[in-house]
């Protein structure tokens with residue numbers, strides 16, 4: 270039995286880096302990227318892999334990659350995909366993980382961001398979809414709505430988001446409920462276009478199509 274998500278979540282060094290990384294993003298005015306986002310990304314990635322019939326070990330690796338994907342924010346937001354991967358390599362190696370498993374995880378983490386990322390493996394594809402699907406009101410830190418930026422508005426408007434996997438139909442759907450008093454569906458779509466294109470590529474890497482539904486309107 271190799272390293273599990275539970276071991277990772279109980280690791281003092283990881284907890285410390287994750288918390289301080291999220292503090293750094295708070296200082297920069299970014300939305301929540303801490304343990305809540307990590308837990309959700311881990312859970313959704315594992316769920317996608319499970320539904321599509323990947324092995325338990327692959328699901329666990331997906332969960333670990335999902336949990337650690339933003340840890341590099343403790344270094345800098347810029348290139349955090351690469352710093353997250355390199356930090357994870359050091360930590361996982363020191364915890365005795367097999368190099369082959371580490372390689373899968375750091376390849377996935379290093380490819381999760383919109384800029385340079387590409388779904389290089391099923392685990393990579395799963396964490397891309399899981400990461401991009403986490404839009405929710407609770408991620409907004411700014412209390413004063415007058416000071417909201419577009420990311421705050423889009424997240425604040427999101428009342429629910431859900432990734433649904435239909436293995437038979439080979440379909441991964443992201444279903445979001447937004448408050449259109451806060452943001453219009455088209456504003457929302459504009460902000461998310463790059464991310465959704467990346468999700469579409471990721472779904473394709475998993476042999477699936479990708480659909481995006483906002484307030485029951487199918488946009489992709």
Ligand SMILES: [Fe+2]
Pocket residue numbers: 338339349350381382
């Ligand atoms: Fe990220």
Ligand SMILES: [Fe+2]
Pocket residue numbers: 302306310338339400
């Ligand atoms: Fe993320």
